[in-house]
Amino acid sequence: MDANNILVTGAAGFIGYHLSQRLASEGRRVTGVDNLNSYYDPSLKQARLERLAELPRFRFLRCDLADRAATEALFAAGGFDLVVHLAAQAGVRYSVENPHAYIDSNVAAFLHVLEGCRHHGLPRLIYASSSSVYAGNTKTPFAVDDPVDTPISLYAATKRSGELMAHCYAHLYGLAATGLRFFTVYGPWGRPDMAPFKFVDAIERAIPIDIYNYGRMERDFTYVDDVIEAIVRVMTCQEPGFKLYNIGNSEPVPLMQFVRAVELALGRRAHIRFLPLQPGDVVSTHADIEGLWRLTGYRPVTPVESGVERLVSWYRNHIGGEVRPAVPMVFGAGPMGQNLGQRSVEDLRAG
Secondary structure (H helix, E strand, O other): OOOOEEEEEOOOOHHHHHHHHHHHHOOOEEEEEEOOOOOOOHHHHHHHHHHHOOOOOEEEEEOOOOOHHHHHHHHHHHOOOEEEEOOOOOOHHHHHHOHHHHHHHHHHHHHHHHHHHHHOOOOEEEEEEEHHHHOOOOOOOEOOOOOOOOOOOHHHHHHHHHHHHHHHHHHHHOOEEEEEEEOOEEOOOOOOOOHHHHHHHHHHOOOOEEEEHHHOOEEOOEEHHHHHHHHHHHHOOOOOOEEEEEEOOOOOEEHHHHHHHHHHHHOOOOOEEEEOOOOOOOOEOOEOOHHHHHHHOOOOOOOHHHHHHHHHHHHHHHOOOOOOOOOOOOOOOEOOEOOOOOOEHHHHHHO
């Protein structure tokens, strides 16, 4: 599919940043939106946007997709060829404490995106789901046709709800809706609430790390560049109707092996506190990616040891053991129009 005017939601987030950078660097026009919430330190999101602002084919609009009118204004003004919807309220454990945030961001906001596609003639939507929908499954590897009717966290339930909503819009309105179930993505510019970043940060600063289920866990760690390559390849495939694909490394890594890789890359030993399994967590994840392979001819290629080395190198160059202070928000200018500054979708709505 030759899409040259692309909306990327969650553009200030981890995957959204990397995807926006890749697409804009290839010469595609990218409109990135994000609500810049404070689930984790917004200064990291601002730093990502500062780098994206250097790309003349990228522009940013601040928008909360849970705001129905603002999302409608976004789609009405956009003229997009394709939407890659990555915005979401993430985190399994946080969903136990703040359930309303997940309904607003993962259900209501996704409905508004679906409606935007429907009413503005967008033929294609690619959206982020999660391996968390497999929680409760005892069969591995996890395949997209496995039953996923027993979520054990509200986060997983909202992600599965999004898949079902997309199925309805594909059936009722002919929207080509492709869902991508991501498996434990890590790498430079990653989320500080996720274990890979936490491990690097804590071990570097000699702070104890918490290892749940007493270390008896494994994850299908997937390096971010591999995820971006998979998304781009899916974008180029013209597929009608409703589709789902796993995006994972398909080689589960014991959690303690990952910790050892971080220790080796940092040249430091971890101080570990072993704890019981947390509510909503799963013991093991393992992606069946045969569907992705058949569609795109692509499999992730980055070994964990190499990915961890790159994560550590980025951390030491950009974080240095300290949380960066907030930086000014700088937004794109150039061929796509005026410098947007602090412009938001509300400005579009006001004309």
